[in-house]
Amino acid sequence: MADLTTQLGRVQLKNPVMTASGTFGYGTEFLDFMDLSRIGGIIVKGTTLRERQGNPYPRMAETPSGMLNAVGLQNKGTQYFIEHIYPDIKDYDTSIFVNVSGSSIEEYVEIAEKINELDKIPGIELNISCPNVKEGGMAFGVSCPLASEVVKAVRKVYHKELMVKLSPNVTDVAEIARAVEYEGADSVSLINTLLGMAVNAKTRKPVLSTITGGLSGPAVKPIALRMVWQVANAVKIPVVGLGGIMNANDAIEFMLVGASAVQIGTASFIDPAISVKIVEGINAYLDENGFVSAREIVGAMEV
Amino acid sequence: MKKFILDLTVVDNVRLNYQYVLLKLTHSEKLPPVLPGQFAEVRVDGSPETFLRRPISINFIDTLRNELWLLIQVVGAGTRQLASLRQGDMLNMIFPLGNTFTVPAVKNAKIALIGGGVGVAPLLMYGEWLYRKGFECNFMIGARSREDLLQLDEFSKYGHVFTTTEDGTHGEKGYITQHSLLNTPDFDYIFTCGPTPMMKAVSRYAQENGIFCEASLENTMACGIGSCLCCVTDTTEGNLCVCTEGPIFNVTKLKWQI
Numbered sequence: 310m311a312d313l314t315t316q317l318g319r320v321q322l323k324n325p326v327m328t329a330s331g332t333f334g335y336g337t338e339f340l341d342f343m344d345l346s347r348i349g350g351i352i353v354k355g356t357t358l359r360e361r362q363g364n365p366y367p368r369m370a371e372t373p374s375g376m377l378n379a380v381g382l383q384n385k386g387t388q389y390f391i392e393h394i395y396p397d398i399k400d401y402d403t404s405i406f407v408n409v410s411g412s413s414i415e416e417y418v419e420i421a422e423k424i425n426e427l428d429k430i431p432g433i434e435l436n437i438s439c440p441n442v443k444e445g446g447m448a449f450g451v452s453c454p455l456a457s458e459v460v461k462a463v464r465k466v467y468h469k470e471l472m473v474k475l476s477p478n479v480t481d482v483a484e485i486a487r488a489v490e491y492e493g494a495d496s497v498s499l500i501n502t503l504l505g506m507a508v509n510a511k512t513r514k515p516v517l518s519t520i521t522g523g524l525s526g527p528a529v530k531p532i533a534l535r536m537v538w539q540v541a542n543a544v545k546i547p548v549v550g551l552g553g554i555m556n557a558n559d560a561i562e563f564m565l566v567g568a569s570a571v572q573i574g575t576a577s578f579i580d581p582a583i584s585v586k587i588v589e590g591i592n593a594y595l596d597e598n599g600f601v602s603a604r605e606i607v608g609a610m611e612v
Numbered sequence: 613m614k615k616f617i618l619d620l621t622v623v624d625n626v627r628l629n630y631q632y633v634l635l636k637l638t639h640s641e642k643l644p645p646v647l648p649g650q651f652a653e654v655r656v657d658g659s660p661e662t663f664l665r666r667p668i669s670i671n672f673i674d675t676l677r678n679e680l681w682l683l684i685q686v687v688g689a690g691t692r693q694l695a696s697l698r699q700g701d702m703l704n705m706i707f708p709l710g711n712t713f714t715v716p717a718v719k720n721a722k723i724a725l726i727g728g729g730v731g732v733a734p735l736l737m738y739g740e741w742l743y744r745k746g747f748e749c750n751f752m753i754g755a756r757s758r759e760d761l762l763q764l765d766e767f768s769k770y771g772h773v774f775t776t777t778e779d780g781t782h783g784e785k786g787y788i789t790q791h792s793l794l795n796t797p798d799f800d801y802i803f804t805c806g807p808t809p810m811m812k813a814v815s816r817y818a819q820e821n822g823i824f825c826e827a828s829l830e831n832t833m834a835c836g837i838g839s840c841l842c843c844v845t846d847t848t849e850g851n852l853c854v855c856t857e858g859p860i861f862n863v864t865k866l867k868w869q870i
Contacts, residue, residue: 334839369842374660578835
């Protein structure tokens with residue numbers, strides 16, 4: 310058994326496998342299928358200051374080897390999370406991160422301040438990359454000055470692990486990564502979904518109520534892999550890779566190009582127990598190839 | 613209720629007509645408990661076009677034979693692949709998912725189960741359940757034509773069957789909501805599943821006549837367990853997941869009615 314522990318900025322994970330925000334609820338939905346203590350971390354559903362109803366149905370379209378979603382950050386708001394959800398999940402034996410999303414810098418700051426008070430939440434994932442909300446979200450993640458500004462403001466009030474989730478819908482993702490690193494991000498995660506769309510030729514209408522949505526699943530994996538590689542080469546802080554990881558081999562590929570940890574997203578919809586299987590698969594790979602630690606394969610791709 | 617991920621084995625694939633098949637599946641161990649109206653997320657293996665699981669109503673549980681039935685309407689790549697399964701093939705399923713129908717408060721309640729198309733699927737299991745508990749059921753089934761009426765022999769085991777067809781080839785001519793049985797609105801409970809326009813019409817009828825009514829929705833889903841928030845329907849309580857808060861809703865809660 311190799312050493313699977315992973316250092317992610319200020320937090321040590323028991324292994325490099327986390328579940329991606331918006332694909333794993335609050336973990337409770339998966340208790341029938343897996344032991345949550347077997348995974349490195351859970352990033353809970355995107356949380357906004359106030360309750361959001363999200364976008365109207367239809368919010369999802371299946372696409373070749375993937376899916377588009379336009380959920381639009383439906384959640385019950387920060388206060389509800391603190392009072393009603395946190396008590397139920399705080400004692401899970403894994404690292405729980407809150408994905409934080411705002412429509413203004415003030416909102417990001419206010420949520421971060423509140424989450425900072427929660428003892429059992431070792432970090433937040435700052436979502437500056439949601440493509441499905443009209444204001445905020447991705448607007449912050451596609452502009453270097455705005456990304457810098459929001460990270461700088463949150464860093465002042467948030468004293469634990471600050472992971473920033475980056476958007477792939479940019480010309481130069483490394484530039485944004487460097488900007489948030491400069492402002493004090495402890496780590497970056499990427500990629501959020503790629504902006505896409507689907508049309509029904511029969512009805513001549515868009516499939517999604519919002520017309521465009523975020524593409525995820527194995528269809529995006531090559532793009533995600535390339536961007537993680539670019540960012541890992543551009544920053545010194547740890548990089549968390551995600552985008553279409555369906556099995557342990559995919560996860561290992563992300564680690565080889567420089568990801569210290571990975572997030573499992575859409576794959577959990579198809580196999581709710583997949584994240585544990587990926588932990589096991591990474592362990593088997595390390596053993597078979599004579600590595601004693603997961604850290605050895607981070608950035609170990611030979612060019 | 614505990615949910616399971618199980619590989620079931622196809623015992624039989626019965627072709628019901630040009631568009632529908634009935635898959636009968638079994639498991640080496642006793643099947644987990646399933647309530648009427650619940651569904652399964654079925655893994656359609658293979659091609660990029662069938663990436664996500666398909667939510668499919670559980671049509672029937674044959675406890676004696678340890679069989680679970682799925683009624684499949686062939687509409688796309690996923691259901692086409694499911695319809696082509698043969699005896700001995702495996703099917704990976706997550707179930708039981710979702711809620712169940714409300715049990716009528718009194719034994720002599722007048723109950724109508726109104727279905728159309730593949731929407732009859734959960735009504736068979738609920739009808740059998742009600743029959744076993746001593747309730748009397750009226751199954752009202754509508755279809756385009758005679759060959760589109762499904763499982764009438766099964767339904768007739770558990771109650772009275774009334775049909776309508778749009779072309780008049782079976783039962784009364786017209787839509788099921790125009791059936792003469794509904795002329796006297798003395799039902800206490802209506803349970804409906806089928807095409808949305810039909811369910812909306814049933815809902816309108818029930819509300820106009822003050823009848824308790826539940827509808828089973830079939831929104832497109834990804835996960836089936838309440839984690840992706842894709843399958844929501846607009847209700848008086850806001851957007852709710854059809855997979856966990858439903859698929860069965862009291863129609864007074866749904867924003868689509870009238």
